[in-house]
Amino acid sequence: MGQPRGLRARWQDLRERTRPVHPETERALADRWAALPDHVRTPAQSLGRHAVGCEGTHGVFPKCNLTCTPCYHSADANKVRVDGGHTVREVSRQMAYLRERRGPYAHAQLIGGEVSLLSPDDHAAALQAMRDAGRSPMSMTHGDFDPEYLRALVTAPDGGLRFDRVSFAAHFDSLMRGRRGAVRPRSEAELNPFRERFVQMFRDVGAETGLRYYLAHNMTVTPANVGQVADTVREVVGMGYSMMSFQPAAHVGDERRWKESYAAVDVDAVWAELERGLGQRVPYEGIEFGDPRCNRLGFGFLLDGRWHPFVDPDVPAETAARDAFFAHYGGIAFSGTPPLLLVVKVLRAARHHPGDVRTALRWARSLLRRAGGLRALVRGARAGRLGLMTFEVHSFMDAEHVAPAWDMMRRGIAAEDPQLRATQERLAACTYSMAHPETGELVPACAQHSVLDPVENVELRRLLPLTVV
Numbered sequence: 001m002g003q004p005r006g007l008r009a010r011w012q013d014l015r016e017r018t019r020p021v022h023p024e025t026e027r028a029l030a031d032r033w034a035a036l037p038d039h040v041r042t043p044a045q046s047l048g049r050h051a052v053g054c055e056g057t058h059g060v061f062p063k064c065n066l067t068c069t070p071c072y073h074s075a076d077a078n079k080v081r082v083d084g085g086h087t088v089r090e091v092s093r094q095m096a097y098l099r100e101r102r103g104p105y106a107h108a109q110l111i112g113g114e115v116s117l118l119s120p121d122d123h124a125a126a127l128q129a130m131r132d133a134g135r136s137p138m139s140m141t142h143g144d145f146d147p148e149y150l151r152a153l154v155t156a157p158d159g160g161l162r163f164d165r166v167s168f169a170a171h172f173d174s175l176m177r178g179r180r181g182a183v184r185p186r187s188e189a190e191l192n193p194f195r196e197r198f199v200q201m202f203r204d205v206g207a208e209t210g211l212r213y214y215l216a217h218n219m220t221v222t223p224a225n226v227g228q229v230a231d232t233v234r235e236v237v238g239m240g241y242s243m244m245s246f247q248p249a250a251h252v253g254d255e256r257r258w259k260e261s262y263a264a265v266d267v268d269a270v271w272a273e274l275e276r277g278l279g280q281r282v283p284y285e286g287i288e289f290g291d292p293r294c295n296r297l298g299f300g301f302l303l304d305g306r307w308h309p310f311v312d313p314d315v316p317a318e319t320a321a322r323d324a325f326f327a328h329y330g331g332i333a334f335s336g337t338p339p340l341l342l343v344v345k346v347l348r349a350a351r352h353h354p355g356d357v358r359t360a361l362r363w364a365r366s367l368l369r370r371a372g373g374l375r376a377l378v379r380g381a382r383a384g385r386l387g388l389m390t391f392e393v394h395s396f397m398d399a400e401h402v403a404p405a406w407d408m409m410r411r412g413i414a415a416e417d418p419q420l421r422a423t424q425e426r427l428a429a430c431t432y433s434m435a436h437p438e439t440g441e442l443v444p445a446c447a448q449h450s451v452l453d454p455v456e457n458v459e460l461r462r463l464l465p466l467t468v469v
């Protein structure tokens with residue numbers, strides 16, 4: 001009698017595990033979509049249909065040992081001691097809340113001041129806490145640390161790997177001061193050896209240990225360095241990063257570090273420089289992520305030095321495939337799911353939509369035609385000249401607009417002033433949230449940095465003074 005029940009339970013368990021989208025993710029996606037402003041509910045919108053949005057930590061290690069102009073951190077950030085126990089406790093608390101609100105899978109950034117000021121063990125414990133909450137963590141760094149740190153971070157006491165894969169976003173630009181070997185860089189070009197060395201460090205540790213990694217390159221853009229973006233793209237694009245992300249500077253954070261007006265550099269200016277650097281158009285209209293005034297993204301791959309988008313917005317066969325993907329496969333966790341399990345999940349979703357096979361073939365044919373054919377793809381892969389590459393511009397907003405707009409939103413007031421209304425629209429479609437379990441809020445990073453960080457850091461300064469009495 002017990003045997004059939006056991007079998008039934010196992011079958012039920014298998015059905016649950018191979019369910020394409022977790023029910024909590026389904027709920028989180030539906031909530032996200034329902035709360036989005038009308039103007040971002042476009043066919044290209046991935047937020048609320050495939051992604052719940054990115055997440056980040058706050059108040060976990062505010063201190064940094066470089067000085068940037070501008071700097072998004074509040075004036076008190078560097079007066080807070082880095083304390084591994086506090087970091088791991090806070091990260092665990094915030095991630096548990098995100099798990100509860102947004103389901104069992106999301107990308108999350110371990111971000112604060114400088115992550116490598118944590119000891120390797122504390123850094124590893126924070127990453128593990130994020131993974132335990134179903135998050136796929138990315139460590140945000142200035143990149144000025146040694147291979148010994150990376151080795152200690154990824155190696156367990158028994159000599160094995162702590163993590164099969166790590167993700168880092170390394171911030172390099174000439175507005176940063178204090179990097180060893182480039183204390184006051186006079187140009188972006190001066191930093192290229194450091195950008196290269198960062199990737200090489202991962203290659204070396206990967207060759208030694210089998211570690212897999214994903215690396216993103218971040219760069220703040222102001223009127224002072226916008227003219228060097230194209231050259232930087234040309235130099236960096238083949239270095240081994242899988243993402244190049246640019247942040248046009250905003251007036252947020254420590255006012256003492258604002259050196260000029262940043263209004264002249266916007267998303268269009270940076271995108272034009274990106275295209276100039278690559279010598280080709282980079283279409284971004286195929287897939288949107290939140291409000292286009294906040295995020296512009298080109299998802300695609302590099303083959304033999306030329307970039308190709310996954311979805312060409314001008315080709316109906318490709319946008320039809322995107323539409324079918326969002327409608328039938330949106331919410332499936334494509335990264336972080338074991339390959340065999342992923343195949344079963346996709347097949348379970350596909351069996352209800354037999355027409356998708358033809359849609360997928362049309363998309364593949366169109367993409368291969370653009371990329372030079374299957375042979376070129378295979379040749380490129382064999383020669384190591386094929387790789388994923390995402391381009392992104394993320395434009396934070398000025399604190400003087402965010403603070404009143406956010407305050408009104410919390411009180412349920414829709415702004416009438418056009419500037420504040422636009423700010424509210426963007427905050428409502430935010431793709432980058434931070435958890436506040438104590439108030440039950442998920443806060444856009446713009447509001448976190450503009451409104452909450454200064455207060456939080458004053459308290460943290462008291463809790464974690466630099467000098468322990």
Ligand code: SF4
Pocket residue numbers: 290294295394395396397426427429430431432444445446447
């Ligand atoms: S953090 Fe700010 S700029 Fe980024 S998506 Fe959210 S509202 Fe937009």
